[in-house]
Amino acid sequence: MRRVTIREIARRAGVSESAVSFALNNRPGVSEYTRRMILQVAEEMSWRPNSAARALGGSRTGAVGLVLARPAETLGVESFFLRLVSGIQSALSTSATALLFQVVADVAAEAEVYRRWWAERRVDGVLVVDPRIDDPRPNLLSTLGLPALLIGGPDPTGTLPSIWADDTRAMTAIVEHLRSQGHQRIAHVAGLADLLHTRHRIEAFEAATGAASVTTDYSDEAGGRVTRELLTAAEPPTAIVYDNDIMAVAGIGTAAELGRAVPADVSLVAWDDSPLCRLTHPMLTALVRDTFGFGQRAAHRLLEVVDGTATGDVEDEMPHLEPRGSTSTRQ
């Protein structure tokens, strides 16, 4: 495959390289006639800008980054994650921006990736997922000067702009829904204690019920174990809210083992919907989010942040509960 440069287009079109550059970037300085002619030649030769040359001259690389710090045990997020990435890319593709993606073991490694990407000028900005309590990343990114958008939040330190959904109100809505079905004793099997959204959910849950949430590592094992503890206690809950789909699926299995009928004896709710929630019998009532759209909106916002045309937080739409067989009216 021959490489096509602006120089060749200029030669072929019989004009200067700068004229070609102006025409290709839709900038003044060239007549309408010449522009059309140049564009046609470029089209015929199927020219594409060399991203390296562009990045070197201008200050844009045309790429943004996403790092997923993925402790081995956190498997429930996968489905959520691929939908999010799909949405992100659907938004990025309209501005021909590429996505640099990396999976690392922990936040320390994540920080190292940001440093490297920025030092090597590989990205124009990054999307930061899973904000944590006492999160070192906003401070790091702000110190580096690397434009970033926090997905989830808002940032407690007010350092990074963010896009977020209201987990607090979502949890309150779930509890109210269960209450309206007659549930008095509700339990909450939460996720990783140091995630910001976990704290939000816990605070909302405890405020609404007065009961204490239990934190876990999101694993199926934890979901099963905690469910067993809850259901074999003196006064077992009549409804359990799980912070992800995996734990809810494990929970429904454990309930069956213990001989508890779902939803007659105990109702179950999964925080995030996924195909898993439709594999169980009964199917799991789940909190549905428009994750693809969320990703789109996040990417769009990041591009604005990179351009400097946006700062501050945006609240995304609230997720809604999709009732299925695992919950039902109690009398």
Added chain:
Amino acid sequence: MRRVTIREIARRAGVSESAVSFALNNRPGVSEYTRRMILQVAEEMSWRPNSAARALGGSRTGAVGLVLARPAETLGVESFFLRLVSGIQSALSTSATALLFQVVADVAAEAEVYRRWWAERRVDGVLVVDPRIDDPRPNLLSTLGLPALLIGGPDPTGTLPSIWADDTRAMTAIVEHLRSQGHQRIAHVAGLADLLHTRHRIEAFEAATGAASVTTDYSDEAGGRVTRELLTAAEPPTAIVYDNDIMAVAGIGTAAELGRAVPADVSLVAWDDSPLCRLTHPMLTALVRDTFGFGQRAAHRLLEVVDGTATGDVEDEMPHLEPRGSTSTRQ
């Protein structure tokens, strides 16, 4: 954040820019003493190469690409996929190579991404997953001249180098294992008909059993439906092999609905292991692959292909069966 260039290092170290470049790249042309001195200065100033400048001068971008053409229904691959990507990156990180990642809807869009990446010189090579029957990608990539490694294969057209695991032998091993447990009637719920590995599995299955495989779209719905058809037939199978975890999980649910005991009435095997396979009761016997290691080896091999130091196919290790509760000895 101040940007550090080779020019500054040269000034600070009192040498020429080329000397710095030689020293930083461990190339001859500079004395050991000077090299050390330069490296120390670079270290102090925490210099990092500007990837754009490097890409522009040399012919390497220091990035490789991976496109996932993900039809909405193919959800079972997610877990496999993240493990694969983790492995890929663990190998890439040792050579400071970045991964450009994109999720698209279909192979046509995937081809378009390859064209764009290559035209824009964004990648040095790509990893191609899910080879298909009559796959247009090897031909395209070869025409473009974009170095590529096929994950799965080998490429029937012999166009692209590949790394692959022997699905044929794996299927044969599964059938033999089931036979050794006394199973006479075995069924195979296969995946998408146009995937190459689906064909390999089907051919191996039909050669070993004489029975016909059924192709599906990998969905839980298909897994459940086909299981129901199989189990309510005149002579139901005593063992079923599913091409992914999702369908096997749906299958175990359907068996329960029909009142068939697993494994007493019917044994089930999932092709790919995942946490899902441990969420069922009984747990699913599954084919275990070292997906992380597979990704590592694939990335390593791609880098060799990019360097031109490798061509041809490599066979990766064969997956092994991990027996769990969903299969057992029949008499």
Added chain:
DNA sequence: CTGTTAGCGCGTTCAC
């Protein structure tokens, strides 16, 4: 207003 020439960004490489 239309178009050109010159020089920049930054690391690499080749001739000296």
Added chain:
DNA sequence: GTGAACGCGCTAACAG
């Protein structure tokens, strides 16, 4: 070990 040219697109400054 050095100086200078190069890769490719962008962008002042400048000429018609």
